[in-house]
Amino acid sequence: MKKKLIAALLISSMAISTLVGCAGKGKDGTKDPDKEVTKEVTDAPKTEDNKEKEGGSGDTVTQGKVLNIYCWNEEFKSRYTDYFEKAGKLPEGIEVNFVITPNENNAYQNALDQALLNQESAADDDKVDIFLVEADYALKYVDTDYALDVKADVGLTDEDLANQYQYTKDIVTDSNGIQKGTTWQATPGLFAYRRSIAKDVLGTDDPVEVQAALSDWNKFDDVAAKAAEKGYKMLSGYDDAYRTFSNNVSAPWVDGTKIVIDDNLMRWVDQTKAYTDNKYNNKTSLWAPEWSADQGPEGKVFGFFYSTWGINFTLLGNALATPVSEGGKEEVGNGIFGDYAVCQGPESYYWGGTWICAAAGTDNLPLIKEIMKTLTCDAETMKKITEETQDYTNNMKAMDELANSDFQSAFLGGQNHIKLFAEAAPKIDMSNISQYDQGLNESFQGAFKDYFDGTVDKDTALDTFYTSAIEKYPELTR
Structure with missing residues (x-):
């Protein structure tokens, strides 16, 4: 029954076309060029037969020959290649296959959903091993059995995860308090x-x-x-300015089945209308x-x-x-x-970020553990990523060292922006995150553009929002 409910959730999500955060964007802010999915993959959450041998705490595990990584652009591939594979950490005889589906019109989530639904019947070399998610839709995946516990299943320890910013853990923690993903980035x-x-x-x-x-x-x-x-x-x-308001709401988007528009979101509406009217x-x-x-x-x-x-x-x-x-x-x-x-x-607010999840049914747990530990837990690796790319990484120890150093950004006129990020990251509060954030935030922003332009009044814009929201999520009410 639980698998049927999960499947229903994933199938219903396929119908929603959305664009979030930096999804579908290249590093220059433009959309990634369309690419074909590099390999077709099919089915598999944990079964009773494989549950025990997948344990990450010293249990006997198998090592597959192919590691399939589902993602939507080249960003994680570059981090993996530069800071894991080139460091000589990939075991001999393992093929790493990146299944890249650009996130235009929700194509990435649709491809991932189908692969996860087919996971149990897939050949070992075709199973999803790692899949990446963004904050706005992370709960869709981590609150199911399709994503593994990074501690009990994968084998990371509290000590491994101790220096990660708390909000990056909260985003991928399921309704039972289990962390189902980990990230190399913090994005204050x-x-x-x-x-x-x-x-x-x-x-x-x-x-x-x-x-x-x-x-x-x-x-x-x-x-x-x-x-x-x-x-x-x-x-x-x-x-x-939207995310500075939406990240600071007082409650989740939905109470039971009722959509709740937070006062902070209406403050964004009023400010944006004033800025538009005043030509700000x-x-x-x-x-x-x-x-x-x-x-x-x-x-x-x-x-x-x-x-x-x-x-x-x-x-x-x-x-x-x-x-x-x-x-x-x-x-x-x-x-x-x-x-x-x-x-x-x-x-304070955050925007974006990419999380690594281990897929239930993978036969590559030892390798996944090593990738997660190296790229998201190792302070020296993460400090090196920041020094070489200026990407802010998810390790308080490493970032505090750079914050208190002579690190500089030439682009920012010699400013040490790491210091400001290090001050901002601990203040991020994700207590009001919900599985509806992606779709409802996008509907809300889209519904009010005509109001800002003066072609409809506020009540009409609100009606437009509710109509769009309930079309996406028929179980909700206004």
């Missing part, structure tokens, strides 16, 4: 602002002084008005060409809410006049490289 958010614009509007570009001017939403609104007087926009578009934004949407252009040399926007990956990859790429792919260099003189800095902004 900051406010990235143009130094030159801050000097013109506030008389300073110093991160401490700029933070003092933006430390709460009332101050943020005051600076938006000052920026407008100087001919600048405070934000680019409708969605820029450019009326763009996330990932649109106009939004990306606002981050570049011709942009007149004070700043952008971005998390770790966004600053070091997307924002940096958009800031260059000549892209690296066209021969440009990441250095001062190319566009506005060096003209950005970061501060905490008015509220």
Whole structure:
């Protein structure tokens, strides 16, 4: 019966077309090119026959010949290749197969759902071994038997996981309190602002002084008005501030079966409407060409809410006049490289991240344990990732060492942004996460765009939201 319920959950999820966080985006902020799934995979949660031998605490285990990893882009592949395989940790005779399905129109989740539903009947070499998930839909998978306990099944210990940020554990903890995934990333958010614009509007570009001017939403609104007087926009578009509000709600989206719109989300609605009416934004949407252009040399926007990956990859790429792919260099003189800095902004939040889950039915538990331990628990490996890529990693010890060092970001004018991320990450609260976050957040944002543009009133936008929400989740009520 439990498997039938899980299957129903996965099948119903296939019908929902969504786009979340950085899913489906390349490191330059553009959509990944379409790729074919590299291998077709089919079925398998744990059975009573294999449950015992899969134990991660010294039980007898088998080692398969093929490790199938389901993901939606090349990011984890690069981390695995550079910091695990090149470190000589892959046993001889093991083939690693990345099954990459771009996440356009929910294609990745659909492919993964089908593979997990077919897992039990799949040949050993075709089984899903590792699959990756994002925060907004993690509970869809970790709150089922399709994802294994990273401690009891995989074999990681409390000591292994001790230095990971708590919120990264909470996101992949099921309703029984069992952690079902682990990640090499932590993705706290900051406010990235143009130094030159801050000097013109506030008389300073110093991160401490700029933070003092933006430390709460009332101050943020005051600076938006000052920026407008100087001919600048405070934000680019409708969605820029959304996650700073949605990450700080007082309760989950759903109470029983009733959809509950948190007051903090309505504060986002009211602020965005005011910014649109007062011309404090450019009326763009996330990932649109106009939004990306606002981050570049011709942009007149004070700043952008971005998390770790966004600053070091997307924002940096958009800031260059000549892209690296066209021969440009990441250095001062190319566009506005060096003209950005970061501060905490008015509220703590996070955006994005990728979690590694072990699939029930895998015959590669020893290798999965070693991958998880190396890439998500080993302080030296994680410190090296940050030093070489500026990706913020999920190890408090490693990040605190860099926060208190002379580490610098040339892109951010020599600022040690790791220090700010290290201060922000422990403040992230995931106590109100739910399996409905992805779909309802997207419906909510989409429903209010006509209201911001002035073509419908607020009540009509609310009705549009409820209609969209219940179409996605028929079990819910308003």
